[in-house]
Amino acid sequence: MKKKIQAIWGVPSWTCTGNHSVNVSKYGISENSDQSYVGGTEFVIFYESTFGAVPYFQKYNTSRPLNGGLPQLADLNLHLWLAAQDIVAKIPDENYAGVAVIDIEEWRPLYKLNWGDKKVYQQESMRLVQQQHPGWPDNLIKQRAEKEFDRAAREFFLETLRLGKKLRPLAKWGYYLFPMCNGNIQKSGVGACNRAFQKYNDELLYLYRESTALFPSIYYYNQTNSSENFWNTAAVIDETNRMASSIYPRPSVLVFTKFEYNPYDDWTSFYSPEDLANSIATPMQMSVDGLIFWSTSKKMKQRCEGVAQFVEKYLGPKFAETSVALSNCGVRLCSGRGICFLKKARPTPSVEDFSCDCNKPYYGDHCEYEATQRGLPYPFDYGTTYNLPYYSEYAIQRLAVPWRMNVKPQEPSLRKPGDRVLIRDRCGLLISLKGLWPLSDAEEEPRRWTGSIILNSSELEFPRVEYKLRAHTRRRCRDDVICSHGVGVIKKDDIVVVNYQMPEEAISVTSLTLIVDGSPHDVPLYKEHKADYYWLGYDTRVPTLKELAVVRPAPTSVSPMTSPMTPTPKAVPQGSFARVDSLPVGLKNYLLGCDGLDSVCRLVLPHVKLLFRELAEHPTSSRKFMDLDADHNLGEAFTEEVLRRFHDSNREDFPTTPALFK
Numbered sequence: 001m002k003k004k005i006q007a008i009w010g011v012p013s014w015t016c017t018g019n020h021s022v023n024v025s026k027y028g029i030s031e032n033s034d035q036s037y038v039g040g041t042e043f044v045i046f047y048e049s050t051f052g053a054v055p056y057f058q059k060y061n062t063s064r065p066l067n068g069g070l071p072q073l074a075d076l077n078l079h080l081w082l083a084a085q086d087i088v089a090k091i092p093d094e095n096y097a098g099v100a101v102i103d104i105e106e107w108r109p110l111y112k113l114n115w116g117d118k119k120v121y122q123q124e125s126m127r128l129v130q131q132q133h134p135g136w137p138d139n140l141i142k143q144r145a146e147k148e149f150d151r152a153a154r155e156f157f158l159e160t161l162r163l164g165k166k167l168r169p170l171a172k173w174g175y176y177l178f179p180m181c182n183g184n185i186q187k188s189g190v191g192a193c194n195r196a197f198q199k200y201n202d203e204l205l206y207l208y209r210e211s212t213a214l215f216p217s218i219y220y221y222n223q224t225n226s227s228e229n230f231w232n233t234a235a236v237i238d239e240t241n242r243m244a245s246s247i248y249p250r251p252s253v254l255v256f257t258k259f260e261y262n263p264y265d266d267w268t269s270f271y272s273p274e275d276l277a278n279s280i281a282t283p284m285q286m287s288v289d290g291l292i293f294w295s296t297s298k299k300m301k302q303r304c305e306g307v308a309q310f311v312e313k314y315l316g317p318k319f320a321e322t323s324v325a326l327s328n329c330g331v332r333l334c335s336g337r338g339i340c341f342l343k344k345a346r347p348t349p350s351v352e353d354f355s356c357d358c359n360k361p362y363y364g365d366h367c368e369y370e371a372t373q374r375g376l377p378y379p380f381d382y383g384t385t386y387n388l389p390y391y392s393e394y395a396i397q398r399l400a401v402p403w404r405m406n407v408k409p410q411e412p413s414l415r416k417p418g419d420r421v422l423i424r425d426r427c428g429l430l431i432s433l434k435g436l437w438p439l440s441d442a443e444e445e446p447r448r449w450t451g452s453i454i455l456n457s458s459e460l461e462f463p464r465v466e467y468k469l470r471a472h473t474r475r476r477c478r479d480d481v482i483c484s485h486g487v488g489v490i491k492k493d494d495i496v497v498v499n500y501q502m503p504e505e506a507i508s509v510t511s512l513t514l515i516v517d518g519s520p521h522d523v524p525l526y527k528e529h530k531a532d533y534y535w536l537g538y539d540t541r542v543p544t545l546k547e548l549a550v551v552r553p554a555p556t557s558v559s560p561m562t563s564p565m566t567p568t569p570k571a572v573p574q575g576s577f578a579r580v581d582s583l584p585v586g587l588k589n590y591l592l593g594c595d596g597l598d599s600v601c602r603l604v605l606p607h608v609k610l611l612f613r614e615l616a617e618h619p620t621s622s623r624k625f626m627d628l629d630a631d632h633n634l635g636e637a638f639t640e641e642v643l644r645r646f647h648d649s650n651r652e653d654f655p656t657t658p659a660l661f662k
Contacts, residue, residue, distance in 0.1 A: 006290035016304035052083030056106035234345030287341030
């Protein structure tokens with residue numbers, strides 16, 4: 001059975017003793033040994049006021065800056081030096097594997113997220129730029145202020161996180177309150193975080209990728225509308241799962257929740273039964289990894305009796321009851337090999353509403369199947385270059401996509417023409433993303449650009465997964481985005497090349513997302529200006545990446561000519577051309593109009609027909625069949641024989657020796 005959802009008691013209730021002591025362990029809720037934040041085994045939180053040298057303005061007063069006030073003015077080296085001491089002091093155990101939360105709430109790491117009282121950080125950032133450039137117009141000052149704030153905030157947040165991971169690598173590190181969501185879900189009528197907040201979280205993906213845990217918050221502050229609290233909770237969890245699913249390896253999702261509306265002013269303001277279910281059952285049903293119960297330490301001694309009674313009567317039993325219900329559901333619905341979860345939250349779900357989150361290596365609607373993992377080593381090594389099989393090498397080269405890829409991912413802003421990104425999806429699919437290159441450079445008409453995505457399932461953990469390429473366009477373009485093989489199912493040990501085209505004017509307003517088994521991946525649309533040359537003809541071979549990157553002069557006419565890669569000139573049959581824009585329209589559309597793989601299949605088809613014609617003339621007991629069936633796998637033997645014949649007949653044009661057949 002899958003490990004139960006974790007619950008952590010983050011309430012500073014160590015002052016509660018005797019008859020009013022708070023006992024949460026009997027309900028399966030973990031806690032530090034003394035229910036404090038220092039030296040525990042489960043939970044540690046670092047507040048900005050006592051952690052390192054975090055810059056902020058005290059009570060948002062610009063005359064009271066601490067550590068520079070703004071992230072642009074912070075001393076990062078000093079902060080990291082002090083933060084390292086704080087981490088070691090609070091977590092003395094180097095093998096600590098609990099939760100480590102960084103709580104910076106004075107300002108947010110995106111300029112545009114600092115509204116209300118936090119707008120002071122925008123104003124001071126603009127004032128800083130104005131001092132440096134007094135003659136600049138307001139719009140330019142604002143642009144520079146946002147850029148400098150975001151850059152400094154990003155570095156501050158990331159380096160702090162990396163420090164924690166370096167010092168205590170087994171801990172679950174992340175920032176409190178992120179991902180964020182708007183708090184008026186029910187009023188919006190959408191049932192999800194609005195598009196603006198989804199965009200904010202997309203921009204903060206760099207932070208979530210560096211985190212090993214995400215810590216959203218689902219606090220309630222009033223009892224007026226439990227239905228609204230339910231939908232807000234569902235939206236926060238759904239958005240957090242969306243971000244977590246786009247990252248490999250997937251970070252844990254641990255939700256901060258409370259059980260009091262306003263413990264600062266009313267010690268008896270405990271959650272209603274409906275809101276207790278919203279804060280415990282709803283996130284657990286939506287397959288979070290854990291809950292963190294939090295409360296203030298203010299007047300804790302006076303609150304001990306009420307907290308202890310509420311835990312004993314309501315909170316503890318509710319958590320235990322939900323855990324048992326999900327466990328029983330996992331036994332009945334998931335064959336005891338997974339846990340039940342809701343894809344979409346429901347106030348009163350039935351068993352039919354649940355799906356199965358299966359333990360590896362099981363899969364299926366009810367975890368009834370078992371997958372065997374084959375292919376590349378696990379976990380995936382991002383520093384290694386892998387070779388694709390020979391037949392894929394040929395097909396991909398015909399599409400002018402290099403088959404040997406440096407798979408180390410880079411940030412989009414740091415990519416250069418020619419770079420590729422290879423990511424390993426959560427289901428084990430290897431995805432190679434290549435940028436755009438022009439189909440022609442004709443000046444009399446707008447150019448069309450093409451790109452490709454290579455899906456390699458050699459490491460796929462399941463027999464098959466669904467994928468689709470989705471295009472988002474901010475405004476209507478003159479031409480639609482064209483795509484081949486953009487929707488389909490990829491099976492184990494398959495390789496699929498997804499091609500797409502778009503007019504030049506559409507590049508800046510179009511975004512592509514590859515969705516694999518529900519997990520989204522952004523497809524980069526950066527341009528590769530030098531990769532617009534194809535060589536076609538009987539005397540030619542497929543160019544290498546290095547040769548593709550060499551800019552060559554365009555031909556002055558469409559007369560027959562020798563390929564620039566042919567070592568010695570020789571006669572060329574009529575119809576051999578050197579440039580894409582010199583090809584006849586029909587041939588160009590066939591070869592480059594998202595039909596590259598089809599053309600490869602057509603080249604191989606004659607050899608397939610010939611082999612089967614020869615085999616039809618022999619009985620199955622003949623020597624010819626015996627030779628093919630030597631390894632008791634006729635399918636692979638047929639494939640190998642066809643490819644061998646194809647290679648032999650095209651050895652002059654494609655001199656590469658096939659190193660691997662599949």
